[in-house]
Amino acid sequence: MFGTVVDWRGSIIRQGGAFGRERGLHVVDWGALADAWRAGYQPAMARVRSGELPWTKIDALHRMILDSLLPRFGLSDLGEADRDHLNKAWHRLDPWPDSVEGLTRLKRRYVIATLSNGNVSLLTAMAKRAGLPWDCIFSAETFHHYKPDPETYLGVAGLLDLGPSQVMMVASHKDDLRAASSAGLRTAFVRRPLEFGPGGNPDLAPEEGLDVIAQDFLDLARQLGA
């Protein structure tokens, strides 16, 4: 979802800017804040995966990270309502231009579902706002395991009564795909050159073991005959 289907960085920058103008805040580098926020994501999940934290939803992890970042961006004075509003920006991310049409085409031929570390309410709100036409919403929260734990990939196959090789994980992140492949799933890599912004330099290289490499969801639909 984050990066593959929706443009988290551009969306946080747009929403942060609008929020700052509404609230008359001083100029904030929302790109830097988005990057720092996202950089806290894997370490926060690692604390849950290791057992240091009990099961904790992404909304709560996002909020912990945000609270820790606000002083650095001169936003320590933000009250509870504003912090909550800002945190829920992750519920309101905009899809990449090809996502809705590509998913709609894929849905005609396949069951399409999320498997995101985002919590169910986040994924539901995002899908409803953006018009993402999921058949099912699966989340790390469904399994109380964060990706790349195999319980997530195998959990989806189990809920759908499919063998792992009948399920394809689609992502713009190779670590996610490697873990899915290790669990026996098929994999599709969707290139998102702008996920980390104009200077982001993501790894877009072809790689052994990827079943499909696609430029976007329209290309993926085409390659999968949908």
Added chain:
Amino acid sequence: MFGTVVDWRGSIIRQGGAFGRERGLHVVDWGALADAWRAGYQPAMARVRSGELPWTKIDALHRMILDSLLPRFGLSDLGEADRDHLNKAWHRLDPWPDSVEGLTRLKRRYVIATLSNGNVSLLTAMAKRAGLPWDCIFSAETFHHYKPDPETYLGVAGLLDLGPSQVMMVASHKDDLRAASSAGLRTAFVRRPLEFGPGGNPDLAPEEGLDVIAQDFLDLARQLGA
């Protein structure tokens, strides 16, 4: 779902009849078979709820019941593929005529989700075939508890980050609604006079404690301003 959104009895009769004609079976009373099959549903779930059986999906419970019924209907000779096909009839139930339009209207204003004892793959296949426009598919399987266990109703509220009173359970069965109400949810009773067939005589009476009583999903949408 079963009875509220889809017409399980009519669908089983239609599919059974078509299956029998295809296979050249002797005449089977598919209405009686559907009724007996459905009558085995609550007792089978009770065995899971009591701990006598470990967690078992409805597909497997349906199959246990079907296998036990086949001799009574002269169908002992059915092979594995036919038994599986017949069992999956529960994945292919037809909606009542108002369901898709009513749900589509409700979806514009509300998050709409299943909370059924049917397993996830069953609910997904049914939604896809029938065009049921769920935002989310929740199942007893999501929580490893069958309704009317409170873990199911409260589990949905928790996944959606809502208080119980912000969630409305919609059903044609009062026992489901009573349990939802006890867990703090709001309730809407949808009358389905033909759920159990022309001679079914279901309890359609108004009752204290139901928040909404609707004739069908179009009436429900109207009453809820959608």
